[in-house]
Amino acid sequence: MITSQESSTNRQQPLANDAIIKVITPGLFSSVQGLGLSGYRHLGIPFGGALDRQALILGNRVLGNPDSTPALELTSGQVELKFTRDAWFVLTGAQYRIAIDGRDIWHSWRNKIKAGEILTLRGPKSAMRAYLAVDGGIQPTQQNTTLQITKQLAKGDCLRLGSALSIAKPIGAVQRGYSNEIRALPGPEMSLFTPQSRKAFWSNAWQLTNDSNRMGARLAGEILSLTKPQELNSHAVMPGVVQVPPSGQPIVLLADAQTTGGYPKMATVIEADLWKVAQTRPGSTVRFIHVSPGQADDANYEWQQYFYRLQRAIDA
Amino acid sequence: MTNTNLTVYRLGENAIVLDCSKLFPEFSKLNIQTRIWELAKQCSKSLEFQDIVPGMNNLTLFLHDTTQVTFWLSVIEKRWHSTTGLNVSGPTIEIPVLYGREYGPDLDAVARRHQLDTTEVIRRHSAPEYTVLFLGFQPGFPYLDGLDSRLTTPRLSTPRLSIPAGSVGIGGSQTGIYPADAPGGWQLIGRTNISLLTPDLPATPTLLAPGYKVRFTPVTSLEFTS
Incomplete structure (x- = not known):
């Protein structure tokens, strides 16, 4: 297994009141994913979790989240998200064009978005799946966590966020090279x-x-x-x-x-x-x-x- | 001590598989499966496994640590020989079923095929105590042993795109219950309103588990939510 800082079950974190991401445009096949769940496969419950586990872990490490913290897995199309609290985020995996209120941002760097601003993600330019990790993590619903059911993101969904972390400055990470x-x-x-x-x-x-x-x-x-x-x-x-x-x-x-x-x-x-x-x-x-x-x-x-x-x- | 009817092999990096299917027909499939549950239970006491998954007369063990694979490959056969299959049985779960009409759209076709009355199909389907051999296909979906051989019915030639949760069907010599809406090719004879998924209980998120017994009880009315 890829090393993980803690067990592979999705960790429940304390919720900050009203800290959400509002989904304006969901993109195609977007979903919230952690590192999956073991111990229940004899009940027919799949492992689940991010398809590119390493990209999810990378995003969480860059923000200081535990490795298994759920993030948003993106597959294609345009995604627009409105944040209701200041948040640090990073996009890893597939190359997307990233903008905050129309201002372009680098891929695989952690950046800050302010409450009320809109994050727009367009792609992928190459590869297939990107991960949007946020400080404190994105909360999946209990049903989706327990049964490892992938629920596609829909317009109007509100994704609850965990507690903000104290982060001072942007940093970037080098992603590994793809080969077929x-x-x-x-x-x-x-x-x-x-x-x-x-x-x-x-x-x-x-x-x-x-x-x-x-x-x-x-x-x-x-x-x-x-x-x-x-x-x-x-x-x-x-x-x-x-x-x-x-x-x-x-x-x-x-x-x-x-x-x-x-x-x-x-x-x-x-x-x-x-x-x-x-x-x-x-x-x-x-x-x-x-x-x-x-x-x-x-x-x-x-x-x-x-x-x-x-x-x-x-x-x- | 080696028994040539058992096969043990590694799957991928961290799984080992014990295949007991060649013990049939010397032993019944249910008897073999009972010993597999016992072995699974024994292994679950060790904390070395991520998952312990029974299949049809086989068992797959997923290890946390790949360095332990060689050890388990060498001892699993010995552990199998220590099992008896005695005193391994789960609770009996009663499932109320509304047979026929829109709840079991294939009941009439199944009855015609076997030249039985629909009441006789219902009687034969609800008579046995079934055993959950293993789960798979989707969360909480039980593969049940015990269907009356007169009710063996091939799958639909064109699978339905969506089958409602709770549907009770027959596919070949198997019968089962769909825990959630899903596409599928089994012949549907009834429906239950009991939920096979219990996500509010994270420790036991499905109603059934390997070794559990199931009884179908015909009822004349049921309330379905949604």
């Missing part, structure tokens, strides 16, 4: 596929299709076939698992995926690279790189180093 090379471990049913399909999976480019969503990234390419038809019993699956349904077109499961499934599993994307799948735009391609569990550990260690260096710079 997705490292993955071979899946338990890999040997059930034909040699040609196995080769195609690891060597071909796969195009992300338009019907991808928070449950899964659907890929198009060569049809992957089993050596013989196979019925599997329903079993647990998790974000990162690459399922191959009878269509032969793989699906990379994401945060809101159901907790059990019955399709053969070709591979599992490593945790350190799952954000890249979430940041791939429909129509773009990805490639899978076969790695070992040891290489997956090394990749997680690199993320820990990134956040360690970031924290040192923030604290300096």
